[in-house]
Amino acid sequence: MTSRQHERTTPGSTVGEVTAQAQALVLLWERADDGVVPRIPPSQLRVLGVLARYGSMNLTRLTQELSSIPSSASRLCDRLEAAGLLVRRVSPDSGREVILTLSDEARRRLDAVAQIRRDDFAEVMARMSPRSRAALLNGLREFSEAARCGEQESARPA
Amino acid sequence: MTSRQHERTTPGSTVGEVTAQAQALVLLWERADDGVVPRIPPSQLRVLGVLARYGSMNLTRLTQELSSIPSSASRLCDRLEAAGLLVRRVSPDSGREVILTLSDEARRRLDAVAQIRRDDFAEVMARMSPRSRAALLNGLREFSEAARCGEQESARPA
DNA sequence: TATTGTTATACTCTATAACTATA
DNA sequence: TATAGTTATAGAGTATAACAATA
Numbered sequence: 592m593t594s595r596q597h598e599r600t601t602p603g604s605t606v607g608e609v610t611a612q613a614q615a616l617v618l619l620w621e622r623a624d625d626g627v628v629p630r631i632p633p634s635q636l637r638v639l640g641v642l643a644r645y646g647s648m649n650l651t652r653l654t655q656e657l658s659s660i661p662s663s664a665s666r667l668c669d670r671l672e673a674a675g676l677l678v679r680r681v682s683p684d685s686g687r688e689v690i691l692t693l694s695d696e697a698r699r700r701l702d703a704v705a706q707i708r709r710d711d712f713a714e715v716m717a718r719m720s721p722r723s724r725a726a727l728l729n730g731l732r733e734f735s736e737a738a739r740c741g742e743q744e745s746a747r748p749a
Numbered sequence: 750m751t752s753r754q755h756e757r758t759t760p761g762s763t764v765g766e767v768t769a770q771a772q773a774l775v776l777l778w779e780r781a782d783d784g785v786v787p788r789i790p791p792s793q794l795r796v797l798g799v800l801a802r803y804g805s806m807n808l809t810r811l812t813q814e815l816s817s818i819p820s821s822a823s824r825l826c827d828r829l830e831a832a833g834l835l836v837r838r839v840s841p842d843s844g845r846e847v848i849l850t851l852s853d854e855a856r857r858r859l860d861a862v863a864q865i866r867r868d869d870f871a872e873v874m875a876r877m878s879p880r881s882r883a884a885l886l887n888g889l890r891e892f893s894e895a896a897r898c899g900e901q902e903s904a905r906p907a
Numbered sequence: 908t909a910t911t912g913t914t915a916t917a918c919t920c921t922a923t924a925a926c927t928a929t930a
Numbered sequence: 931t932a933t934a935g936t937t938a939t940a941g942a943g944t945a946t947a948a949c950a951a952t953a
Contacts, residue, residue, distance in 0.1 A: 605882055606871045610863070612889035613774060614802075615896040620768075620775045625816045632944085633791070634920060650935060658783045663921045665936060670919070687929040687934045705768070713764045715895045723891035724763055730885025731770035737876035738773040790921085792943060808912060821944045823913060828942070845911045845952040 619715065623708035627700060631676075636704070638667055639676060639697050647692045649682065676700070777873065781866035785858060793829055794862070796822075797855050800835075805850045807840065834858070 624636055631639070641656045642648070648656075654664045668691060671677035676697040682688035693701075716724055782794055789797070799814045800806070806814075812822045826849060829835035834855040840846035851859075874882055 601871055601875045601882070603867070603871070605886060606867050606874055609874065609882075609886050609889060610778075610867055610870050612886065612893050613778060615893040616771060616889060617775055617778045619896060620771060632919070651933085660922065661935060662923080662937080666920070669936095685930075685934080689935070709761070709764050709768055712768050713759055713761070715892060715899060716764055716767065717759045718895035718898055719891050723888055724759070724767075726884040727888025727892055728763060728767050728770065730881055730888045731767060731774060733877045733881035734873060734885055735770050735773040737873045738777060740876055741873060790942065809910085818945065819912060820914080820946080824943070827913095843911085843953075847912070 619711050623704050623711060626707045627704045634667055635671055638671060639701055642693045643701050647690050649688045653691060777869050781862050781869060784865045785862045792825055796825055796829060797859055800851045801859050805848050807846045811849060
């Protein structure tokens with residue numbers, strides 16, 4: 592399993608170039624997390640991000656999304672609940688499941704992070720040519736689409 | 750300071766679209782960190798990443814790069830040193846400064862993470878058209894260049 | 908005296924293991 | 931009996947404050 596089929600269809604040099612050039616974008620993306628006040632620890636922010644992307648879910652699902660384990664996720668939820676960022680309630684369908692939901696305050700904080708991020712990106716993109724901005728947008732759109740398509744079979748085995 | 754000049758030169762809708770579509774790339778990027786075995790905690794991996802990008806540095810510089818404080822960074826270095834991933838030695842120029850350097854083992858581990866990342870990206874990019882891959886690469890190149898240009902003045906104030 | 912870095916203490920984060928409760 | 935989740939306990943991560951050593 593050291594070599595894969597796709598490495599014959601997509602030149603490794605292009606893949607290597609993309610990952611190398613993507614770093615600046617990733618660093619700028621992550622920088623926004625440090626900018627929100629009052630500060631939210633990275634682990635907690637990650638939980639909020641998962642819930643914002645996929646909606647309410649139970650603890651088992653959250654555990655999977657975090658590549659974590661139930662006890663760690665449960666502790667995280669303890670702190671988020673204490674901070675008023677998360678609501679935990681028993682599922683109406685199954686008495687042993689818990690439904691995790693973002694609080695309104697959590698949504699406001701996530702909006703703040705997203706706004707910081709857009710400001711950071713706007714500052715960089717203002718220095719790009721319109722043509723480059725369009726290339727970036729289209730490239731990212733196709734990448735997102737391709738990532739969505741492969742979401743099912745590409746879940747990394749435990 | 751609620752509205753900025755660049756928002757008049759780059760349409761906010763494009764910026765919003767790019768940040769929205771960039772998420773899939775960022776998530777895939779970050780996923781590689783969970784895949785390295787034996788596992789390296791995110792904070793430690795972040796330190797290694799900083800040292801790999803900028804080379805050896807003293808603790809004050811590392812603290813700045815992490816948006817952290819000296820005591821936290823020093824503790825992190827304690828654990829990295831104990832794990833054999835980092836070498837701490839007194840600077841030959843100044844007896845109160847410490848030079849932090851990656852160990853060979855750290856470089857091997859970082860290489861492993863990078864390889865996982867390239868494999869993940871290759872798998873997604875194999876589902877893109879050559880044209881889209883080229884657009885993505887060029888867009889990211891321009892973005893990186895623009896980010897580098899603005900690095901000086903855009904350091905967020907403490 | 909200012910700068911560089913470490914240490915004391917306390918709280919947050921994560922994992923292993925043991926546990927409770929529901930299906 | 932298996933599944934969903936929580937609770938000990940211990941080690942990793944982070945910040946505030948106090949400290950030692952060098953410039």
